[in-house]
Amino acid sequence: MDKKYYGPLVPGEFFHVYNRGNNFENVFFSQENYTYFLKRYQYFTVDILETYAYCLLPNHFHLLVRVKDADDLYNSLEYLPSLDEEKIEKWKRKFDASKFVSEQFRRLMVSYSMSINVQEERSGSLFLKNFKRIRIENQVHLKRVLLYIHNNPVHHGFVKHPGDYLWSSYGRILMPEASALMKAEVLEWFEGVDLFKESHEPGKGRIVADIYEMES
Secondary structure: OOEEEEEOOOOOOOEEEEEEEEHHOOOOOHHHHHHHHHHHHHHOOOOOEEEEEEEEEOEEEEEEEEOHHHHHHHHOOOOOOOOHHHHHHHHHHOEEEHHHHHHHHHHHHHHHHHHHHHOOOOOOOEEOOEEEEEEEOOOHHHHHHHHHHHHHHHHHOOOOOOOEEEEEEHHHHHHOOOEHHHHHHHHHHHOOOOEEEEEEEOOOOOHHHHOOOOOO
8 A cells, every 4th residue: 555645746756646535425426616716726737747557536636746846946936927927926036846846736725616616505615625645666666557547447436438528637648739648648657548448447447546545
């Protein structure tokens, strides 16, 4: 069993980031909600994270990301759309790369939660306060986490094959169109499209289904 990690999001390192709704309540209620979350994610994390995989399910989400190097994070302050001049100057005065990335995640959760609270006529926290993150240890761990993320909809009974689930990166990785997703790098991990698909076939991904107790 891999140990939960609540330490800093270290620049240059890979992490599995995930969170769920309070009391296992849903955080996505419609297709528009999934789309809006991905747009908000891009807005708050553009140029600070490399995203390799994601999966959004009704009451939780998973991300496989690499935090960019500290110099790149500092340089991104000037042109991140989510920062105004006051926030830029504040971060420049005392820049802490790990705290900066965590703060952007916090702002993402708050921004999305405010929208859902209005939509659902609710109040209070939508997500658990402390999002979970697990530092990736090696290349084998990296591939296992990616397979876990893509197989999560199968594990929870939403579909029979990861390719049938709309709100994950599985299908996006196979699309030829350019995007912010690190498609080429992922396919290189699997030595091409064929092995990538084969690794996701039913029965293959099940070996990683219990890699974490994600919803605990």
